[in-house]
Amino acid sequence: MDVTRFRAWVAETARLVAANADRLTRLDAAIGDGDHGINLNRGFQAAAAMLEETAPATPGAVLAGVGRALISKTGGASGPLYGTGFRAAAKTLGEDPDVTGVQLGAALAAAVAGIRQLGAAGPGDKTMVDALEPAVHAYQVALDAGADLAGAARAAAEAAVRGLADTVPMQARKGRASYLGPRTVGHEDPGAASAALILQALATVSAGEAG
Amino acid sequence: MDVTRFRAWVAETARLVAANADRLTRLDAAIGDGDHGINLNRGFQAAAAMLEETAPATPGAVLAGVGRALISKTGGASGPLYGTGFRAAAKTLGEDPDVTGVQLGAALAAAVAGIRQLGAAGPGDKTMVDALEPAVHAYQVALDAGADLAGAARAAAEAAVRGLADTVPMQARKGRASYLGPRTVGHEDPGAASAALILQALATVSAGEAG
């Protein structure tokens, strides 16, 4: 997957986040403070604009720039978390002009590790981690089963959507939602929902990749 | 009309004001500040309670006490105005144990004069004066035409109700309502409405007076 596709991934993510901003904000209003869609839309619009201006040369540079933009513009908890995730992924890619399915798997794993380390959330805490963790796992399983990058990305996107659904019965233990305790049960986690969108965008742009 | 009937007049007024408090307050909310019913009810309840305690011996003492109670407890514009009216009426009655129709006419005239002097409102300003002035006039006309106290009181009450109706097309020039200017047109004046109640009560208790 080359730099053009990586930029397409960011652009598609920005498009999906904008289209779903109200939904994300509604989810956050139910168990948080009602700004997740607004925050993330601000962040990814800034990231997409940055790519237009600076046109980074490598996939790693794209992800590093997105990480910085998200940290500088998003605010809230999701900004530093997603920003750290993208930067961690970027580090694993180095200068490579083209990224293999195996490399992408390692990058996604590094992203989740970075997010978990910064936010100290684990599976079952009702956060973005509950969508990201199963997605990364499904990606690996698919690759090991012989899928290509596109196939593995599709598996990851599907797993993220299942992971999102799995957050509904959970009681939040991290982030703002934890303040509502039992009242969070029965709601989707907004960050898990946005994580599913990011992986959905990856599946879309990578469709038809040779890998 | 003896002291018992004067006390009955105050008691009946207190009853009517209480029963119409919400209506008076609604009228005041439309063109004033929505407290006339509350104010006047507080004032007349205090006046009635005072009569129970002190049991004044003469009609004049009853009206003087009512005037003081209204001034001390009502607040707003209507308290000093009605209070001054009752005190002015009291002065004309002196110590007399029994009040004739003629004396009552003079007392009512003195009340309106006192209210006009204090508030500087004239006919057409959309105030209590627009109910009181025609009432006092009708009372005199009826007496001159040979009516007794009760008949004159009935005529006064009817004139007050007409005077209240006449305030609807007026634009307020005095009191809080004047701040709304043209927007006051089309509403009854709350003070004119309460004035009509006071005279209604007089007609009720005086019915069957020999006078």
Add this chain to the structure above:
Amino acid sequence: MKKLINAPDEVVADALLGMAAAHPSLSVNVADRYITRAGGPTPGKVSLVSGGGSGHEPLHGGYVGYGMLDAACPGEVFTSPVPDQILAATKAVDGGAGVLHIVKNYTGDVLNFQMAAELAGDDGVRVEPVLVNDDVAVEDSTWTAGRRGTGATVLVEKIVGAAAERGIDLAGAVALGREVNDRSRSFGVALTPCTVPAAGKPGFELADDEIELGVGIHGEPGRARGRLVPAKEVAGTALAAIHADAPLSGDVLVMVNGLGGTPLIELYVVFAAVAEWLSGHNVTIARSLVGNYITSLEMAGCSVTVCRLTPQLADLWDAPVETPALRWGR
């Protein structure tokens, strides 16, 4: 009606108990309904007494203290106080130099203060009134009740209060109060109505896209109903009305006052618009106040008050003041 109260007819008494518990600097007479400085009257100083309906907090009780009022008389919510309490407060704070009654121009306030002043005179206390009538939304006319007293009341209490501490006499206090009032104008806008506890329902209804222009501080509707417009237009409307009535120039004191239910962040947005308008008209903001200083219960909206300063008025404004709601210099 949704309020943090115990019972509609206990609101004023309960609030006075709260003020007594919160402010040792005040002496609160809950039974007789008046508030004075804990220290008692200052001999030889002209004493300032104000009052009016409750529901305008911090006005007036929050302005009792050094450099401002000597006493405040809270009536029932939006109902002027009665002569008894005004008389009691007036006698309690007379320091021998006479008492200034600062009265907002509402028929009820005027009549009740007038009766109290007469009674105080009978008891040998010299009392002079100053009428505040700064609201340009109301046409001024001798044939009507005239203009309402609104935001300028805070300025009159502060500036005359400072002069009183410096030893101005009663006649001088009256003249100074009139000067501050004459140099000040206000205009108010409401986004929502408010509910008098004893009434239980809002004073009027507004659609989601409607505002009331030219409102006072008693939950009454304004002179006209308008569309909800950006803060810049609201500020422009208020300042144009003020400017048309008394042209603005030179140094001014600006108060952007919240009516009770509007958050401070919005008042700052309005203040920015006011500042832009004024600088565009070569008027200099020399002093300013932003916050809830004279309110209308939980009404959402704001009022803009502008006072054309003189060096003397600015100096008196800067003088030390120590009250629960306005404090600086000590």
Add this chain to the structure above:
Amino acid sequence: MKKLINAPDEVVADALLGMAAAHPSLSVNVADRYITRAGGPTPGKVSLVSGGGSGHEPLHGGYVGYGMLDAACPGEVFTSPVPDQILAATKAVDGGAGVLHIVKNYTGDVLNFQMAAELAGDDGVRVEPVLVNDDVAVEDSTWTAGRRGTGATVLVEKIVGAAAERGIDLAGAVALGREVNDRSRSFGVALTPCTVPAAGKPGFELADDEIELGVGIHGEPGRARGRLVPAKEVAGTALAAIHADAPLSGDVLVMVNGLGGTPLIELYVVFAAVAEWLSGHNVTIARSLVGNYITSLEMAGCSVTVCRLTPQLADLWDAPVETPALRWGR
């Protein structure tokens, strides 16, 4: 949505312009989103920097000035500031003695301040954080995000600010901030929701007879929904929760804080109830604050904060402070 604003995405910038126009004592960097004292850093003094989402005014910008904060970083409404602005403010106010970050315990605030602190450290500025987490409505647990920071933030900023003027060092400032936080507890109640400008709709819905118990300051629902009860019961619920978490005794500082849409008269009614409860439990109100100090936009409701004082804390509380929202002693 009914607000005195120009456009939802301009609210924070417009409010900063308003603060700049209203307060010459502040230097407002609208572009980079931070507020400092006009005078610049005080050499040798530990500098205090705080920040968080906007919509809590006067927190934090209103507390910048002598005896309190050196800088404030306002984020978007209810959204923590980003590391860039925190870093810029931190470097702007460093007087060589290090910078204290006063951070309300919200994941977003914690992470963004943490990243800014790391970057500042890379640039050679010593930064230490103090976390405020006083809200007893949230169970404390190492397995969760822990407790929210609410009313105690005002107390930490005031008391540590006073100590900083007196020359306390960075380690001492951290310890003092922790002590104030440890001795303070808060509980909030909402009567209405509030609307984030960019969202356009209220965060939750409440029936006319419902209240939210245990709310924070971000328009979020509380721990539980309850019936609208008299102010005495509301105060009792708040104080019982606080007392159960950290038994009250001796001298305390009490803050009855309005959430933005509740009029002062109601806050005094609540304060009276709080005072009655405390005296019934042999707790003495030694210091108090009543008003809007840490708000949640136009939300109606209040929070009660109690800090168990020591003579030292009371002395630092009384020390001079000169900010737009808190001022005494000068």
